[in-house]
Amino acid sequence: MTGAAQGIGRAIGEALLDEGAKVCFADIDGAKVAEVAEQNRARLASRDANVTSAQVDVTDRGQVRAMIAHTVENLGPLHVKFNNAGVNKPMNFLDVTEDNWNFIMGVNALGCMIGMQEAARQMIAQGSGGKIINTASIASRQGFDNVAPYCASKWAVVSLTQSGARDLAKHDITVTGFAPGVVATEMWEQVDRDLMEIGAAERPGQAMEKFSAEILRGRVALPCDITGTTTYLASKDSDYMTGQIVMIDGGMTLV
Numbered sequence: 001m002t003g004a005a006q007g008i009g010r011a012i013g014e015a016l017l018d019e020g021a022k023v024c025f026a027d028i029d030g031a032k033v034a035e036v037a038e039q040n041r042a043r044l045a046s047r048d049a050n051v052t053s054a055q056v057d058v059t060d061r062g063q064v065r066a067m068i069a070h071t072v073e074n075l076g077p078l079h080v081k082f083n084n085a086g087v088n089k090p091m092n093f094l095d096v097t098e099d100n101w102n103f104i105m106g107v108n109a110l111g112c113m114i115g116m117q118e119a120a121r122q123m124i125a126q127g128s129g130g131k132i133i134n135t136a137s138i139a140s141r142q143g144f145d146n147v148a149p150y151c152a153s154k155w156a157v158v159s160l161t162q163s164g165a166r167d168l169a170k171h172d173i174t175v176t177g178f179a180p181g182v183v184a185t186e187m188w189e190q191v192d193r194d195l196m197e198i199g200a201a202e203r204p205g206q207a208m209e210k211f212s213a214e215i216l217r218g219r220v221a222l223p224c225d226i227t228g229t230t231t232y233l234a235s236k237d238s239d240y241m242t243g244q245i246v247m248i249d250g251g252m253t254l255v
Contacts, residue, residue, distance in 0.1 A: 001025055002058050002067075002115060003085035005032040007185035008135070011223030012082060012230045014040060019231060022050040022075040026067050027085070030055025050075070058085045058111030064118045077126050080234045081119035083112045084135040088150045088187065090194045101149045108153035109160070116164050120173055129172030133233050134161050136179040138249045146200045147191075154179075158245055165243030174242035176233050181249025182211045182220040216251025225250075 001016075003009035005027035013023045017040055025040075027033035030053075037053035044050065052074045056067040072078055087107045091100050116132050123130035139147060140154035157177060164175040182188065192208060195201040201210075212220050229248050232238055247253065 001082045001084060002056060002111075003027060003135075005029045005036055007187055008180065008183060008223050008226055009082070009084040010036055011227050012084065015224075015227035015231050016080075016234060017044060017050060019235075020050075021080075021234070024052045024054055024067070024071040024075060026054040026056045028055065028057050058083075058115055059106045061114050061118065064114050068118055068122050072122065077128065078119060078122045078130060079128075080131045080133065081115065081123075082133050082135070082230070082234075083115040083119075085111055085115075086135060086137075086153075086187075088147060088191055088194075090146045090150075090191060090198055090200065091148075092146050092198055092200065093148050095198070096148055101152075104149040105153050105156070108150070109156035112157050113160055116160060116175065120164070120168055120171070123173050124171050130174075131234060131238070132164060132168070132173060132175045133230065134175070134177035136161070136177045136245050138179055138181040138247070138253055140179055140245065141247070141253045141255050146195065146198060161245060162243050169242060174239070176238065176241055176243070177245040178226070178229055178233065179245050179247045179249065180221060180226055181215065181247075181252045182208060183226065184208075184220050184222055188220075211252070214252055215249070219250070221248070221250060 001013045004013050004025035013025050025033045025037045034053045037051050040051050054067040054070050056063045134157050136157045137154040139151040140158045143151045161177045195207045201207045
């Protein structure tokens with residue numbers, strides 16, 4: 001589970017632990033993700049062997065391989081891989097720079113592809129199939145004017161999910177994804193500050209209020225609103241699903 005030091009990634013990992021899974025919490029912030037793992041060992045003291053952590057830059061193939069090797073060494077065969085790490089840095093469309101584009105596409109798109117490839121190699125070597133699950137976004141279904149590279153990166157996640165599903169089916173590996181809308185996490189708090197900085201919002205919380213007004217369920221999501229679906233995608237109940245992206249946006253986008 002990448003991007004697991006906070007937010008959706010942490011919530012997904014903890015929900016899987018509660019179902020009896022063995023989980024490696026991985027993140028570029030090694031100290032923070034190690035603390036998350038330690039807190040979960042304390043929370044589930046009777047099952048402490050089910051939790052480990054790893055520091056990983058998802059754009060570095062060597063580090064991704066090392067993370068998977070660490071997971072297998074400490075927890076056993078790799079059955080499920082969540083490619084969840086993601087970044088965003090809003091810029092108005094005409095202000096987007098090559099550095100902004102490359103940073104976001106590097107983590108969100110290239111990082112997803114590397115994670116899929118290395119997980120698949122491990123699963124193929126094991127010979128027992130597996131599941132790869134990618135984090136997309138509502139931004140994979142429509143473009144927004146001040147997060148164009150982020151939208152492009154999440155469209156890439158959808159394409160990678162479909163491509164991976166087609167190629168890996170022969171190895172009994174399914175590839176799916178999920179697309180959250182607005183989720184109250186630390187990442188959104190930073191995006192809110194960034195939107196004010198570029199003049200796209202005038203006060204804290206304004207952007208979230210604007211998006212909330214379009215959500216049929218009447219509120220933004222919490223991480224716990226996402227984990228029912230992610231646990232399902234990781235379970236045997238989803239064995240016949242592949243190449244699909246499940247929208248979990250409270251009804252913001254009907255496609």
